[in-house]
Amino acid sequence: MSTANLDNRVVLVTGAARRIGAAIVACLHDHGARLAVHYRGSADEAEGLVHTLNGRRPDSAAALQADLLDGSDVRRLIDDVVAWGGRLDGLVNNASTFYPTPVGEITTGHWDDLVGSNFKAPLFLSQEAEPHLKAVRGSIVNIVDIHARRPLRNHAVYGPAKAALAMLTRSLAKDLAPEVRVNGVSPGAILWPEDGMSETARESILRQVPLGRPGRPEDVAGCVLYLLRDAGYVTGQIIAVDGGRSIGW
Helix, strand or coil: CCCCCCCCCEEEECCCCCHHHHHHHHHHHHCCCEEEEEECCCHHHHHHHHHHHHHHCCCCEEEEECCCCCHHHHHHHHHHHHHHHCCCCEEEECCCCCCCECCCCCCHHHHHHHHHHHHHHHHHHHHHHHHHHHHHCCEEEEECCHHHCCCCCCECCHHHHHHHHHHHHHHHHHHHCCCCEEEEEEECCCCCCCCCCCHHHHHHHHCCCCCCCCCCHHHHHHHHHHHHHHCCCCCCCEEEECCCHHHCC
16 A cells, blocks of 8 residues: 555554554544554443544544454454455554563463464454455555564563564565565554553663653654555565664663
């Protein structure tokens, strides 16, 4: 998908009710897209976001629930998007779980959850979306993480799962070309974890950021917009949106 604007283009954003996902939805909507807002448990936030967007432009957004760890839900989600929008031009694999898994405490439940949300779900969503995206020369954007390349202490499942997503991005770019472009965005310090982080830890991270400050969800959203709308000759690339942190910490 590479057009002067996104008018009437249908884009599915997973995990889109809150935080970075909601910022991506708002940005793409501002530039003319129709948004399928996926959520798992955040129904109130998703419905509220969709109500706001539809107040600005009727029938420009829909809230769709699915458990992305369930294969039948993945298939149904893509079917529901196409049934609502009549087409599918873009898929943004944003949904993710993130938490520490210290070695010695890792369970198969951690594995199923972290690998399921960060790697398995994007793979099978992309597979289900493929024929629809190929029909319109669409695009996939995966939200990766700078820790796909540099390990984060006590995250021995999350980091490798995101590394797998990075390789999936490159693999799909080769396999789905030339009809479908596939790229990724790797955020750095954008939003602090919701379960809290000490001021000391925050300061330590910011000392590693050449720009000296955290980013905003809108910074990630702007990169997604570029990859969906403007980057017609870009595929298989992963762009770090991290204030320069990944160049040398």
